[in-house]
Amino acid sequence: MGTLLALAICLGAVTTAYAISSIIHLLYNIREVRKSGLPYIILPWHEMNPFHVLTCGFNRELWQYLPKWTYFKFFWRDWCHHTKFELFKEYGDVICAVSPGGVTIYVGSVEVARQMYERRNDFPKATKVYEYVRFYGDNVLTLEGAEWRRHNKYTRPPFSEAVHKVVWDEGIKQAYAAVNVWSRGNSGVMVGRDLRTISMNVLSLSNFGVALSFDCGNETTEHFGQKNIPPGHKMSYGNAVNHVLDNIIPLAIAPKWLLRNGPESLRKIGRSYDELGIYLRELTQTGGRAATSGRRNLLGSLAKASVGDGREKGPGLADAEVIGNAFIFAVAGLETTTGTLHYAIIHLALNLDVQDWLHRDLQEALKDEDQDPSMWEYEKVYPKMASVLCVIHETLRLYAPHAHIPKWTADRYQPVNWRGRECLMPPGASAYITTTALHYNPSLWGDTVKGFHPQRWDLRSSSEGWVRTDQETGVKTPITPPETPRTETQSAPYCYLRTPVKGAFAPFSDGWRACVGKNFALVEMTAILAALFRDSSVRIKRQEGETQEMADDRGRSAISNSEGYLTVMIRHDVELEWVRR
Template sequence: MGTLLILVVCFGAAIAAYTISSIIHLLYNIREVRKSGLPYIILPWHEMNLFHVLTCGFNRDLWQYLPQWTYFKIFWRDWCHHTKFELFEKYGDVICAVSPGGVTIYVGSVEVARQMYERRNDFPKATKVYEYVRFYGDNVLTLEGAEWRRHSRYTHPPFNEGVHKVVWDEGVKQARAAVNVWSRQNSCLNIGRDLRTISMNVLSLSNFGVAMPFDYESETTEHFGWRNIPPGHKMSYGSTVNHVLDNIIPLAIAPKWLLRNGPESLKRIGQSYDELGIYLKELTQDDGKSGASDGGNLLRALVKASAGDGPGKGSRLTDAEVFGNAFIFAVAGLETTTGTLHYAIMYLALNPDVQDWLYTDLQEALKDEDQDPSKWEYGKVYPKMASVLCVIHETLRLNAPHMHIPKWTAGKYQPVNWKGKQCLIPPGASAYITTTALHYNPSLWGDTVNGFHPQKWDLRSSSEGWVRTDPKTGVKTPITPSETPRIGTQSAPYCYLRTPVKGAFAPFSDGWRACVGKNFALVEMAAVLAVLFRDCSVRIKRQEGETQGMADNRGKSAISNSKSYLTVMIRHDVELEWIRR
């Protein structure tokens, strides 16, 4: 009894000490934020503390039964995705969340975001956020400063026009195979899985020199495939990558010894981790020799880097760094492209008028091209894909793969200009440029900010573009940037697209750390969507007893209930019906 009493007293003392410490830290952080002059809200715990992580899977459902205060929404999982600009409209376009654990700045102001992009040394990338993708070694995503520049010297050059041509050709090939399979089935039940297959196959060929078929039934006994398990392996390459992607959270937080020795379900996850490491090692040993362009591919560049050859002579990459970069380009790029294609197809299925506009423009753009898409030349056809790029850009605006671009203030106060005054952001503060807030800010995108309107991107149309109506006076004002529009090039026909206000649109990040694979992804998605919608239309397939409106509501629900793991994606498929025009 005495021992139990001592334990209770010790436990109570520990709780009291923790509470007092938390209050002291909270008061200190409030004082720091007050000095900054920025608006703030108080959180009882840090957003990423253990309680939040453990409850974030169901807390949106839990808090909906509490009073409908806007404040509660910041505790939802993926709150930025679900609330869009709502919290920023209430609290200000820069929000300081103050907790005992620190200060977190959420930036929905294009004025402040631009300063953070331009001042890369004052607001370095918060690489600790990406520790979960450091599975096999450091890579271009997990590093900053001189180390990032060293990795960048090897990973940037392979993303060139030679590789983009391979991406275009393979994207067209994979999309044609998908249309044939879906036509046989008269529907697509697992659109998310099938789009991941397309994206993985494009990445495998263009970056690693590995050709893989879309149709599993046509697969040969190639070493890297979807079904075949080669000697020395326990899982196929395709199954391995899929299993790693589906279990990215347990892989990030669970120790590897537990994954290898725990229950069967965990052993399977550990096995996929080990298997992918073996496959990456085999790919690097093969040297990417079947790669697809005169300029080589990513894997060949990484192998040269490991030998101390190439543009960074004298600063070779270790084997672990080669594997780390191979992993990040094999997996991270796959999820973002897959998710964007999924959203684009769903939005088109829910907006038949936009489908008709896209179809009409594609017919005009391709009228002089061969009826066989496999003969479409990248350099000739891609520059005509303005309407497809409009669809992609509007999809990325509505559903950027990443809700935040993470930065921090390092070890000193950082001044920023905000609404005509200078504000000091405290040392050690996390600063998240919130892409969802920027993408849904009506002062940047106009009154139709919540709708899917890709035509607004098209400079060739008679559309008035983005227009903002003053809520007090009712006066309509066109939203146009002060910068000169981009000049289109052969590989990026942006001259046909409206240019948003600088800093307002950042699905691929911005500034020095913008995504190196941006054009790679745009070319791939344009190829796939052009093939799919040149001859086909799509709609949500009705279930028995449903009207089309009821089916569409299921599609809208799937979009609104998207969740973020590695990226924000639709996690629940709805069956689609593809119809030949």
């Protein structure tokens, strides 16, 4: 009895001390935010508080039973993805969330976002957010400052026009093989996992020189593939990649000894982690099992990095850093590309008028090209793919892979101009540029901001462009410049696309730390969609007893129930029906 009483007293003392400490920290943080001149809200269970972590997974499902108070939505785990611009419209386009754990600033103001992009030293990248992708070693995504520059030196050069040509050719090859499989008979197919396979195969060849076939049943690759399990391995390369991506959260938070000695479900996760690490080491040590026609790729650059440039030019990368970067480029672009393609295809299935517009434009652009897609030359055909780029950009606007671009204010107050006055962001504050808020702001994109309208990007169309209509006066105000200047890169078809307000569109981030693989991803997605929709159409497959409208409702539900983990993706796939035109 005495022991229980002592434990109760100790527990009460600890709880009281924690509560007092939390109140003190909260009051201090409120005082700091008040100095800034920015509006703020108090979120007592924010900043990874245990209560928030335990409840955020299911509180959105409880919404129907709670008072309809918008404030509660801040406690959803992925609230920015689900609420879009709603909370910024109510609380302001810059929201300071104050909790005992610190100050978190969510930026939905294009004015403030531009300043944060331009002042890279004042608003460095919050690398702590990316701890979950450094379990093989530090890499270009998890570092900042001088260390980032050292990694960037070796990982940026491979993303060149020569590699983009490999990406183009392989993307077309993989997509054409896929649509031939999908359009067989009248069967429905869920394309989500197949799109990941296509993207993984493109990355494998362009980055590592390893050619993989979409048709797993005809694999001839000696060492890598979806099904092949070579000597010394317990899983195929494809299965290891897929299982790591499917279980990125347990891998990030569970200790490795538990993953290797726990229940079978955890041991399988541990095996996939170990197996992928072995594959990546084999790739970097042997130089790959195939070569991309002598072109320089990421694998060659990492091999050079492991040796270094000599004492005069600076150090190279340690073995763990080489593996860490190989992992990032093997999987980081995989989920973002897969997710964007998945959203684009389902939206096209739900919007047959847009699909017909895309098909007509492709027919016009490709009328002088060979009927065999494998003969489409990158330098000649890619510049004519403006309509495909419109579809991709609109998809990225609606479903940016990441809801936030994480930055922080370092160790000092950071002044920003907001609504005509100077405000001070407090030191040590997390500062997230919220892409979903910027992408859904009607003042930047017009009244149709929530709809899927790829034609809004097309300068060749007769539409009036992006406008905002004043609800009281009915006056329409143009949002974007009437013309877009031609880019220096002749192979890019951006001369036919409208340019958003600077800072308003950032699916690949922006500024100094913009994604190095942006053009790589755009070329890959363009090649895949062009090959898929040149001669085929797609719709949501009806189940027995369904009308097409009922089937489309399931497709819309799959999109609306998307969730963000590593990236924002469709988690509950629907069957699609592919038909040759």
